[in-house]
């Protein structure tokens with residue numbers, strides 16, 4: 001089965017850095033949420049409580065994003081392990097009357113977990129296959 005999700009955000013003044021474009025840390029947090037969205041979708045019919053972010057790889061900022069632009073995030077599960085999901089996230093900037101452009105991309109490793117009584121997490125097998 002193929003798993004994908006979409007998620008959008010409008011760049012507001014509080015999302016910008018000191019040069020007036022979208023702050024990179026804000027972009028990464030939106031990408032993390034986009035990765036979580038598709039991972040949550042995978043957890044249907046699975047015993048895990050939730051997923052957590054274990055690693056981020058290959059984050060690239062291809063283009064700056066301006067205030068007032070939309071950021072459309074697409075997340076796709078590209079591989080699965082026993083407890084992990086490898087998720088590709090692409091963020092496309094959109095401005096009225098212009099072509100969408102790839103602004104940022106990265107790979108997120110999310111792990112399916114159950115919560116321990118002390119509030120910590122333990123990884124659990126998710127049993128998901130992409131076939």
Ligand SMILES: CC(C)(COP(=O)(O)OP(=O)(O)OC[C@H]1O[C@@H](n2cnc3c(N)ncnc32)[C@H](O)[C@@H]1OP(=O)(O)O)[C@@H](O)C(=O)NCCC(=O)NCCS
Pocket residue numbers: 051052053054055080081082083084085109111113121122123
């Ligand atoms: C998630 C957590 C419970 C997993 O602990 P663990 O049982 O020791 O398991 P590991 O981290 O060794 O491995 C879990 C999976 O992640 C994979 N993994 C771990 N580090 C990785 C990395 N750097 N890159 C790619 N994959 C990685 C492992 O290969 C394993 O995958 P598999 O089961 O599919 O083979 C623990 O690391 C944790 O609580 N981390 C903090 C999470 C967090 O707070 N995130 C931020 C908020 S969401």
